[in-house]
Amino acid sequence: MIRALIADDEALARRLIVEYLHAHGDISVAAECDNGLEAARLIGTLQPDLVFLDIQMPKLTGLEVLEATGRRHGVVFTTAYDQHALQAFDLHAVDYLLKPFSQARFDAALKRARALLSAPQAALEPLVTEAATRLERIVIRDREQIHIVPVEKIDYIEAQDDYVAIHAEGRSYLKNQRLSELEEKLDRRAFLRVHRSYLINLSCVQAIERSGKDNHVARLRGGASVPISRAGYERIREAM
Structure with a gap:
């Protein structure tokens, strides 16, 4: 079984991902959380295989969660960003789900994520580093x-x-x-x-x-x- 974690501050968005996952019997939801701080904690303790990660969340952003945990594999971003803001993700070839997304789009992202579950996603490192250049706060894991x-x-x-x-x-x-x-x-x-x-x-x-x-x-x-x-x-x- 593939263990997934869903991190999104919108309850409806979390429910939608759970619903779409019903078509994938080999994936179980290990945990859900509604803020970045809890997401970072659960990623550290549960070590899920797959993370559906909202970019904009309370307490920590999705990219700050990656910085805090060192997570660089098995990540699919979910976001309500507009197309202009998503250019950085397109540039780094990181897969994301733009809300609202369909079952077909979800399945396509999941197919790609399966292929990257065990291998580090090289594109994530420059994306996290780029976000950190706009430093307004420092995230420290202890x-x-x-x-x-x-x-x-x-x-x-x-x-x-x-x-x-x-x-x-x-x-x-x-x-x-x-x-x-x-x-x-x-x-x-x-x-x-x-x-x-x-x-x-x-x-x-x-x-x-x-x-x-x-x-x-x-x-x-x-x-x-x-x-x-x-x-x-x-x-x-x-x-x-």
Whole structure:
């Protein structure tokens, strides 16, 4: 049996997929959910073979669900997007079901999905990466928990080997990502590299203090101190 998960915030859309699946006796519905956060949790715990994933959902979008879970196979998008917005999906050759869709269109998408169940869908990676370039919040998976951190709430970000420690509102979150990768996705007018291991949110800076003959630190809201390199000092002087 193929185990499927249906993630859509519209109850009618979920019922329609269940109805269309009646024609496919080898597929069972493992779970249904109505928001992206629950979808990410259930994908992690249930490991379904097939996911019908709405693109626009509360709490997390469909693409954020893929980012949080690392899911790159057995995905069929369902959406009410208009044709203009779907150009990105056409460009990456990712199959999707545009609402309202018929049984015939559903069956065609399912036939394609069956062929891709065990193989990673290479087209999903650039699509998820492209969506992440419009970074307004960072999705962090920590075991069974998923944290959503709005970018404007971040005080600073610290490199720790292959991870980054994201410091926001008195808490720290570890994310498996390079600091340079994250830096490229953040607004450079708001976040500045002041040290090879640190990015700071300029709106959080309360003072720049000398800590030695040629060394400086940034004092941030909440009391954190971030070291500033010589090159970083020049950059922060220009920025502020």
